[in-house]
Amino acid sequence: MLSITDYLSENSEILKKELFELLRIPSISAQTEHEEDCRKTAEWLRDYFLKIGFSSQLFPVSTNHPMVYAESPFIPGAKTLLIYGHYDVQPVDPLELWETAPFEPVEKDGYLYGRGTSDDKGPLFTHIAAAKFWMSQENRPHLNVKFILEGDEESSGSATEIFVREHTDLLSCDYLALSDSTQFAPGCPSITCGLRGVAAYELTLFGPRQDLHSGMFGGAVTNPCTILMEILGEMHDSDRRITIPGFYDAVKRLSPEDEEQLRFLPFDDAAFFESAGVSGGIGEADMSVLERITTRPTFDINGITGGYQGEGGKTIIPAKASAKFTFRLVPNQDPEWLTAALSHWLEERIPEGIEMKLDVEGTSGGYLLDLDRPCMKAAAHAMEFGFGRSPFFVREGGSIPIVAAFSKLLTPNVMLLAYSQKTDNAHGPNEHFCLTDFWRGIKTNVKLWQELTALD
Amino acid sequence: MLSITDYLSENSEILKKELFELLRIPSISAQTEHEEDCRKTAEWLRDYFLKIGFSSQLFPVSTNHPMVYAESPFIPGAKTLLIYGHYDVQPVDPLELWETAPFEPVEKDGYLYGRGTSDDKGPLFTHIAAAKFWMSQENRPHLNVKFILEGDEESSGSATEIFVREHTDLLSCDYLALSDSTQFAPGCPSITCGLRGVAAYELTLFGPRQDLHSGMFGGAVTNPCTILMEILGEMHDSDRRITIPGFYDAVKRLSPEDEEQLRFLPFDDAAFFESAGVSGGIGEADMSVLERITTRPTFDINGITGGYQGEGGKTIIPAKASAKFTFRLVPNQDPEWLTAALSHWLEERIPEGIEMKLDVEGTSGGYLLDLDRPCMKAAAHAMEFGFGRSPFFVREGGSIPIVAAFSKLLTPNVMLLAYSQKTDNAHGPNEHFCLTDFWRGIKTNVKLWQELTALD
Numbered sequence: 001m002l003s004i005t006d007y008l009s010e011n012s013e014i015l016k017k018e019l020f021e022l023l024r025i026p027s028i029s030a031q032t033e034h035e036e037d038c039r040k041t042a043e044w045l046r047d048y049f050l051k052i053g054f055s056s057q058l059f060p061v062s063t064n065h066p067m068v069y070a071e072s073p074f075i076p077g078a079k080t081l082l083i084y085g086h087y088d089v090q091p092v093d094p095l096e097l098w099e100t101a102p103f104e105p106v107e108k109d110g111y112l113y114g115r116g117t118s119d120d121k122g123p124l125f126t127h128i129a130a131a132k133f134w135m136s137q138e139n140r141p142h143l144n145v146k147f148i149l150e151g152d153e154e155s156s157g158s159a160t161e162i163f164v165r166e167h168t169d170l171l172s173c174d175y176l177a178l179s180d181s182t183q184f185a186p187g188c189p190s191i192t193c194g195l196r197g198v199a200a201y202e203l204t205l206f207g208p209r210q211d212l213h214s215g216m217f218g219g220a221v222t223n224p225c226t227i228l229m230e231i232l233g234e235m236h237d238s239d240r241r242i243t244i245p246g247f248y249d250a251v252k253r254l255s256p257e258d259e260e261q262l263r264f265l266p267f268d269d270a271a272f273f274e275s276a277g278v279s280g281g282i283g284e285a286d287m288s289v290l291e292r293i294t295t296r297p298t299f300d301i302n303g304i305t306g307g308y309q310g311e312g313g314k315t316i317i318p319a320k321a322s323a324k325f326t327f328r329l330v331p332n333q334d335p336e337w338l339t340a341a342l343s344h345w346l347e348e349r350i351p352e353g354i355e356m357k358l359d360v361e362g363t364s365g366g367y368l369l370d371l372d373r374p375c376m377k378a379a380a381h382a383m384e385f386g387f388g389r390s391p392f393f394v395r396e397g398g399s400i401p402i403v404a405a406f407s408k409l410l411t412p413n414v415m416l417l418a419y420s421q422k423t424d425n426a427h428g429p430n431e432h433f434c435l436t437d438f439w440r441g442i443k444t445n446v447k448l449w450q451e452l453t454a455l456d
Numbered sequence: 457m458l459s460i461t462d463y464l465s466e467n468s469e470i471l472k473k474e475l476f477e478l479l480r481i482p483s484i485s486a487q488t489e490h491e492e493d494c495r496k497t498a499e500w501l502r503d504y505f506l507k508i509g510f511s512s513q514l515f516p517v518s519t520n521h522p523m524v525y526a527e528s529p530f531i532p533g534a535k536t537l538l539i540y541g542h543y544d545v546q547p548v549d550p551l552e553l554w555e556t557a558p559f560e561p562v563e564k565d566g567y568l569y570g571r572g573t574s575d576d577k578g579p580l581f582t583h584i585a586a587a588k589f590w591m592s593q594e595n596r597p598h599l600n601v602k603f604i605l606e607g608d609e610e611s612s613g614s615a616t617e618i619f620v621r622e623h624t625d626l627l628s629c630d631y632l633a634l635s636d637s638t639q640f641a642p643g644c645p646s647i648t649c650g651l652r653g654v655a656a657y658e659l660t661l662f663g664p665r666q667d668l669h670s671g672m673f674g675g676a677v678t679n680p681c682t683i684l685m686e687i688l689g690e691m692h693d694s695d696r697r698i699t700i701p702g703f704y705d706a707v708k709r710l711s712p713e714d715e716e717q718l719r720f721l722p723f724d725d726a727a728f729f730e731s732a733g734v735s736g737g738i739g740e741a742d743m744s745v746l747e748r749i750t751t752r753p754t755f756d757i758n759g760i761t762g763g764y765q766g767e768g769g770k771t772i773i774p775a776k777a778s779a780k781f782t783f784r785l786v787p788n789q790d791p792e793w794l795t796a797a798l799s800h801w802l803e804e805r806i807p808e809g810i811e812m813k814l815d816v817e818g819t820s821g822g823y824l825l826d827l828d829r830p831c832m833k834a835a836a837h838a839m840e841f842g843f844g845r846s847p848f849f850v851r852e853g854g855s856i857p858i859v860a861a862f863s864k865l866l867t868p869n870v871m872l873l874a875y876s877q878k879t880d881n882a883h884g885p886n887e888h889f890c891l892t893d894f895w896r897g898i899k900t901n902v903k904l905w906q907e908l909t910a911l912d
Binding site: 029030031032090091093094097155182196198200202207208209210211212213214215216217218219220221222223225226228229230231232233234235236272273276277278279280281282283284289292293296298299300301302303304305306307308309310311312313314315316317318319321323324326328351352353361362396397398399422425426427428429430 | 485486487488546547549550553611638652654656658663664665666667668669670671672673674675676677678679681682684685686687688689690691692728729732733734735736737738739740745748749752754755756757758759760761762763764765766767768769770771772773774777779780782784807808809817818852853854855878881882883884885886
């Protein structure tokens with residue numbers, strides 16, 4: 001049996017080639033024109049599992065982005081590890097800011113560039129590569145391994161949670177691992193112990209039947225663009241706190257231990273803002289930058305559209321205007337409560353001449369992990385082996401909607417092994433993934449399977 | 457010599473056919489891809505003037521939308537009437553709301569449908585038809601007539617004002633007539649005695665270098681979409697007054713006579729809102745609807761854009777956001793003062809992490825007409841002849857930027873003869889023009905030329 005280090009020396013080119021194949025399929029789940037690409041990606045994964053000796057099949061879900069299921073040769077009495085990932089990716093616009101085509105992955109200066117390299121095809125493939133290693137060297141892992149790979153993570157659908165609810169027997173497991181979070185910083189291997197939830201909405205305001213001449217009607221007909229600004233402009237107070245009454249009722253202040261842990265993390269405000277391309281920023285009063293981005297709820301407008309947006313000007317009162325926005329939620333905040341409270345808050349502000357429509361695009365609660373479980377020690381050992389230093393336990397500002405459901409429905413032993421970097425431009429142009437992190441991830445996974453077997 | 461009534465009976469089909477030719481050329485001045493169409497429209501007009509026996513030529517202007525100049529056979533000692541119009545039209549989006557193609561004009565139920573039918577190719581053509589009438593019946597009008605037709609009115613350019621300043625000899629005149637305003641209501645022939653000015657801007661806010669993941673950066677990196685909402689959401693106070701300090705300093709309250717004149721006009725709030733497709737609207741406190749749309753300055757957002765606007769959601773902090781907006785100004789308000797005050801007002805509100813850019817898209821002051829001039833009596837007589845009832849003198853909410861310049865540089869005898877209706881959807885989809893108003897306009901113009909000759 002080759003060591004994983006020697007195996008990677010011999011197989012690095014073929015593994016990269018395989019990952020590139022996966023990256024080339026534009027599996028953008030939010031855009032219906034890519035439905036067929038999502039299906040192709042699922043089929044590619046199924047065929048890959050079959051080729052390495054796993055059994056695998058696709059399950060239909062409501063969105064037409066099939067669920068990929070795979071499992072290793074069964075070992076009676078052995079514990080079971082379930083690995084989760086998602087094969088769908090974010091939309092790519094603004095396309096003009098990409099330096100290379102998003103779906104023609106390239107390797108440059110030790111990084112892989114392309115949509116999905118970091119979120120989540122690259123990190124996901126580290127687990128698949130671990131499966132390939134164990135199958136090629138030992139004909140099977142020494143524990144039972146299952147994979148469940150979804151195609152709806154980036155479109156906020158509820159298809160996966162429904163699937164998990166309906167397939168708790170198929171997915172039954174003792175441990176669960178996933179890599180869809182980020183290292184605290186380069187060289188800081190991390191196990192993610194907290195996630196923010198997310199509630200995504202689209203608000204559309206309807207004004208006049210059609211665009212009107214702003215000279216003839218301006219001053220008396222209510223302008224939906226103007227009102228959209230006025231209403232959403234009221235979402236923050238002067239302390240940058242969200243003004244929906246009761247919004248903070250369920251938000252806990254950090255314990256002294258939590259605050260100590262935050263202080264222990266190597267975080268540099270200036271470097272953080274530099275990575276965003278700004279000299280600084282504003283946020284909730286009396287909070288550090290790190291608190292703001294990991295432990296506090298937020299409101300962000302993701303996109304606005306309305307009226308004339310072409311070249312030059314057009315002196316109209318537009319017929320409608322809309323905004324897509326998201327709240328990040330912390331554990332204990334209830335997305336359903338928020339939807340009701342938001343809807344009420346908006347309705348109170350709609351003036352005469354405007355009709356509103358609020359679409360809920362998707363919601364999920366936040367999550368906090370229990371660090372005292374034996375599997376967390378195994379995960380820390382594996383990560384120390386893969387990265388050469390022991391990991392940090394960190395709360396992350398992003399959301400992985402399915403994690404709370406996994407924890408409730410399948411097993412509390414959920415391990416979020418972070419391989420990506422915050423600076424990978426996960427949802428933006430020129431998304432990339434560090435090749436070193438890719439190899440470290442594979443080594444960590446191979447070691448984790450050994451460590452979990454030893455727990456028995 | 458045929459009477460104009462008999463002439464129209466014989467020539468209505470050919471006049472409509474000629475107007476349709478003019479309407480078919482998509483002369484959208486705000487969009488550079490239509491530059492060639494603007495040139496074609498100018499050439500069509502020049503050739504038409506030459507065909508009916510006027511001399512005519514094109515003058516280049518900075519925008520590549522040539523100025524059309526034409527004049528009737530010269531009569532020494534006779535007074536000169538200058539007629540102004542614009543051959544450019546507004547953009548057509550949202551195209552999906554048009555029931556017929558904007559540049560394939562059709563006649564339906566007594567109306568002409570198509571972009572430019574009402575603003576301004578249709579009304580402009582009533583003056584050209586008057587020229588054709590006089591040339592065919594008398595070989596020339598009995599006074600000197602000049603035409604100046606621009607191609608930049610709908611894109612807020614300053615090319616025409618520059619041209620007028622540079623050609624005051626060529627354009628020298630005793631009277632000036634134009635038809636680019638609207639009748640107070642159907643069956644209410646109107647001479648427009650007041651216009652609002654307009655100041656058009658585009659504000660762009662720049663945030664992070666590129667779109668960022670709102671989970672990883674949300675709460676600490678300033679969001680340009682959110683800030684755009686907050687800043688422009690502050691433009692109105694709770695009385696719907698504009699909050700830029702000093703904005704109302706130059707705005708005069710109406711005199712008792714002005715108020716009396718407003719009350720005399722047959723205006724129905726409910727019908728006004730119904731024409732806009734709304735049940736009501738909000739506006740400046742303590743003002744009637746008619747005051748709000750004709751005698752008061754306003755602020756309207758014409759279009760907003762930023763971040764992700766496609767299908768589904770994208771959890772980003774966008775790199776930038778922008779809004780196009782216009783102020784309508786009343787006489788005495790100085791657009792240059794406003795630009796400086798607005799810029800200062802905005803800069804005061806830009807928080808850390810945001811850079812702003814304010815583009816001035818075009819400005820012009822408001823205008824109030826002197827009703828005591830003899831030519832106004834001639835215009836009223838002509839309109840009574842054309843429409844069968846004496847006209848109203850009304851202030852209009854829209855803007856015709858060049859009118860103030862004409863008045864200052866050429867002649868104070870400016871006659872704004874309104875043939876279009878407010879309900880023609882001038883800047884929106886399904887723009888139309890009532891055929892009856894078209895014939896009435898031609899009759900009015902023919903009579904006006906006679907009346908003005910008689911003034912000598």
